[in-house]
Amino acid sequence: LLASEVMGFLRFYAKKHLVIVISHNYQLITKYSKMIIDLDSHQNNYNFNQETRYHKYLYQQVSSPLIKIKFYLKRQLLYQKKKIVMMFCSQLFTIIAFVLLLSGINGGWNYIKTCLKSNPIKEIIEISKKDYNEMNFTNKQINVLKNDSLVTSLNYKLDFSFGIFKTNQELQLESYQVHDSDYIEYLNGKFPSQNNQIMINQETAHKYNLDINDKLYFIIDENTYHLSVSAIIKDYINNGDNLYFSDKFIDLDLKDKITDKSILVIKSKYFKQLLKKYEHDYFIINFHQDYLDSYQTLFKMALMVVICFLIISFIISLILISIILKTILIERKRDISLMLSNGLPLNKARKLFSQETSLIGSIIGFLGSVLAELLLRIINMLNISDKLFNLPNLFILPKLMISSYDIYIIMIFVYTSACFGVGVLSSLQISKMNTSILLKED
Incomplete structure (x- = not known):
């Protein structure tokens, strides 16, 4: 009776x-058991090699390496699930955060480039002399610049800061000299075609309640000039209340009063070439390029x-992965010892652990990529960036080589390689284990 209780x-x-x-x-x-070794008759009453139930890490002879990895990985996930889940969650958070940051920066830069394309002063360059003793340009200097193949047109700067803008109130406007071009995005109206017609940006129209054909008064030297709004344009870059004009459509008398002969206004697509060519003699400014450089730096x-x-x-991820995998290896010492005692070669034990860890890394990279892409699609589908930042389609992954999905392939490769490397280093401890002592303790 006592023997039966013990066996139970x-x-x-x-x-x-x-x-x-x-x-x-x-x-x-x-x-109580069918797995018997009969020492009297020197025979086994059971084939232990076919039994997989008696231990969670029993080494199984299978022909397919993939099946072998899946067999042990399943047990790895099952018996080390708390550590694996902790490692998965931390790495998935890292991958998603990185993808959101990278896509946000790329989307923001794409938005800025789109805005810069419609900058009305994109090809407007201001040139002034470095010689403070003689600020005005000579006819010879003007002709040299005018005949340069890099220059499309050249005029003196018209400076409206010499006077005051008014409607029924005084207006604080920044004026810009422009030319008719494809870089102007019209909200309403068209480019000036008559004398003293000007354009304003959307902020000016909203702030001072101005519309097409409304009149502005410009007062200088006690003379009043009537300016008519011919267009309201979308200006993404030049923030503030701005007025845009063409020197071709400014009254000659007014032009004479506001001409600044110390500054030339050039229309050209070749700012950098002009800067390189004339920077020794002149100050050369392109506000568009200044904005571009500032945003690029940012x-x-x-x-x-x-x-x-x-x-x-x-680095933190590698440390965390290394700690968790080494902890798993330490906890599996007796299991590995049992596998070795059942005939698993040492090099295969190392290889098996490295394969397990690399497969775990692949799963982390794959799941992180899938979740990150799913999150990006949800954000774009619900227009969350537009609602939060007033910027549509902000989160866009950059195209690294072939497509925007390149970053996911790189992350899967990096995590697979990193986990494989950690697994290899951890598996070197297997050779230091004393199998017989560990099995005796078990």
Whole structure:
């Protein structure tokens, strides 16, 4: 009776553990187990190689490496699920955060480039002399610039800051000299075609309640000139209340009063070439290029922050992955010892652990990529960036080589390689294990 109780207890315990019973009571043994080694007759009554239930990490001889990896990975996920889930969650958060930052920066830069394309002063360049003793240009200097093949047109600057703009109130407007071009995006109206016609941007129209054909008064030297609004344009870059005019459609008398002969206004697509050619003698300014350089600097800084975030996050991720995988390896020492004692070669044990870790890395990279892409699609579908930042389609991944999905392929490769490397380093500890001592302890 006592023997039966003990065997019943051992059978219950054997559901999760390897139990070895040595007994002379053959009848009792055959009642509770079919896995018997008969030392008297020197034979096994059971083929242990076909049994997979008695231990969670039993080495199984299978022909397909993929099946072998799946077999052990399933047990890895099952018996180490808390650690694996913690590692998965931390890495998925890192991948999603990186993708959102990178796509946000790229979308923001694409938006800025789109806005810069419609900048009305994109080809307007101002040139002034460095010689403060003689600020005005000579006819010879003007002719040299006018005949330059890089220059489309050349005029003196008309400076409206010499006077005051008024309607029923005084207006604080910044004036820009422009030419008719494809870079002007009209909200209403058209480019000036008559004398003293000007254009305003959307902010000016909204602030001062102005519309097409409304009149502005410009007062200078106690003379009043009537300016008519011919168009309202969309100006994304030049923030503020702005007025745009063409020197071709300014009254000659008014033009004479506001002409600044110390500054030339040039229309040209070749700012950088002109700067390189004449920077020794002149100050050359293109406000469009200044804006572009400022935004580029800003986005380069943002990109550097993202890269630093990625590097730091990846280093922390590697440390975390390394700690978790080494912890798993330590906890599996007895399991690995059992596999080795069942005939698994040492090099295959190392290879198996490295394959497991690399497969875990692949899953992390794949799941992170899928979740990140799904989140981006939800954000774009619900127009969240437009609602939060008033910028449509802000989150757009950059095209690195072939498509915008390149970044996901890179992340899967990086995580697979990193986990494989950590697995290889961790698996080197297997050779230091004392199998016999570990099995005796178990």
